[in-house]
Amino acid sequence: MTFEWIQVPYALATLFIILNYGLLMTAVVRKLAARVGGRPGIPVWQNYIDLVKNFALRSKINHGVMYYLGPVFRLSGGIGLILFVPTIYGSSWAQNFSFAGDLVLALYFIFFGTLGMALGAGESGHPHSAIGVSRGLAQVTTAELPMALAVYSLAIQYQTLSITEIVAAQQGGLFNWTLFTNPLAVVAAMFAFVGTMMRSPFDVVLAPQEIPIGPPTEYHSAYLALMQTNRAIFPIAKTIIYMNLFFGGAANWAEFAIKVFLLYMIPAVIGVVHPRFRVEQSIRFFLKWGLPVGILAILTV
Amino acid sequence: MKDVDDKFLKNLDRTVPLREELRPRKVTTPDGQEIEIEPLKDYFCEAAPKVHAKSYFPIVEDFYNWARANSLWILGFGTGCGAIEMRPLMTPRFDAYRYGIQWRPTPRQSNLLMISGYLSVKTLKRAIRAYEQMQGPKYVVGLGSCTINGGMYWDSYNTIKRLDQYLPVDLYIAGCMPRPEALLAGFMELKKLIKAGKCEGANKYAENFATYKANQKSVIKDWDMPDYNW
Ligand code: SF4
Secondary structure, eight states, rough: OOOTTHHHHHHHHHHHHHHHHHHHHHHHHHHHHHHHHTTOOOTHHHHHHHHHHHHOOSSOOOOOHHHHHHHHHHHHHHHHHHSSSSSSOOOOOOTOOOOOHHHHHHHHHHHHHHHHHHHHHHHHHHHHHHHHHHHHHHHHHHHEEEEEEHHHHHHHTTTOOOOOHHHHHHSSGGGGSHHHHSSHHHHHHHHHHHTTTTTTSSSSOOOSSSSSSSSGGGGHHEEEEEEEHHHHHHHHHHHHHHHHHHSSSSHHHHHHHHHHHHHHHHHHHHHHHHOOOOOOHHHHHHIIHHHHHHHHHHHHH | OOTOOGGOOHHHHOOOOOOOGGGGGEOOOTSEEEEEEHHHHHHOOOOOOOOOOOSSSHHHHHHHHHHHHHHHEEEOOOOSSSGGGGGGSSSSOOOOOGGTTTEEESSSOOEEEEEEEEEEEEHHHHHHHHHHSSSSSSSSESSSSSHHHHHGTOOOOSSSSSSGGTTTOSEOOOOSSHHHHHHOOOOEEEEEEHHHHOOHHEEEEEEEEHHHHHHHHHSSOOSSSSSSSO
């Protein structure tokens, strides 16, 4: 990887676009859920107002260093995911800092935020946070298993660990997409996708009606605003990875917007029509259905 | 705070014995260690609330107030019968979400405390704790005549009469009980007050802390927590 200074403002621009796209997307999804329930729902710009409000709160309480670092880790997980993955294939400025082994790094970053959160929520001292985090970690770990297997399957198929090369191999027509060349891996990965997007039926960890809101129980003001920012960025970053690995990547921003929108809508649409699973039910679901498909995907490449 | 009735204040010198579970003691952890715990110190903060200054530039403060008004997060804490009138606000018929009003499950993240009806002395204690855990600027809305003057519980032995003697109330919504339409109208009114910069309840609470505490302690007989417990 060659580094040039111009990449820094380019990467920041990409980040800015993705942040706004993410804030609008989350609002659109909430509006969708509201419309299904027959309500008008929140305005699409509500997320911006909430963000400003949380930054504008005058008082905040610190529970210690890890508590402070929790949201920071979480946000760096989201931003890191974007910065080390090529957003637009072939674009000179939205290439970001992708390099030969970025697939492994991406897998790591997906998990990084959750771990940081676990430390932070643990230090907040609230029992609900601690319970919420252990439930969350248990569920996310099993949900990520099929994804990890799918990624190995892809690495064997394309003989590379670079996302850019995987995208390059999928160019030149619809039927070159992994979706058609390795459907089992895609199915396995979609299990993980639906499972980790924190939408129903797998959102019991963060649901306000459950052990109150889980890990972020104690987070407020600017801490919460940081986590909200991440909640806008992170799902988009994850969707970008899925788009790159399985759906041919994107060659321009229009293609990016459409593909990410469609992919994002999969868990959203599943979410609005399904009630929540309990944690042990979702764990059983992923072990029973996701994991075998992932193993099959490895065996059949 | 002139309108506090001095005759209402009761004997403040009376000491209340600390509850068993709040006394300092030694406990043995599951792995055999012996540790000393002091619940009042470990679980509570004893620092008094501070008055927080507004932003230096009026235009910034106006912008912040606009954002605060359009993003009201309510603490889902129902005290009296009025709580039942809040639920319809989440349903398709009224849908308060379109006005930027949302419900949060934890006091840390909310900035609007709705006291929805009569407040028994026991609940007042919890309401105070919830209020003090919220982050400023924070607002209190009293719902129904019970919070204004005691309503039909005026001569009850166990409920408080005027809410604003105990917590700084920004707005009352009258009625027994107010319909969801009245609640929505009240929220709109609250938004106007916030945008005009008139909702400084958190600072008022900090400034008149002693008075508020005296009032609270005058009715809460088993005061067994520190004076301030964020
Ligand atoms: S004002 Fe009426 S409805 Fe509201 S709590 Fe009091 S008695 Fe109940």
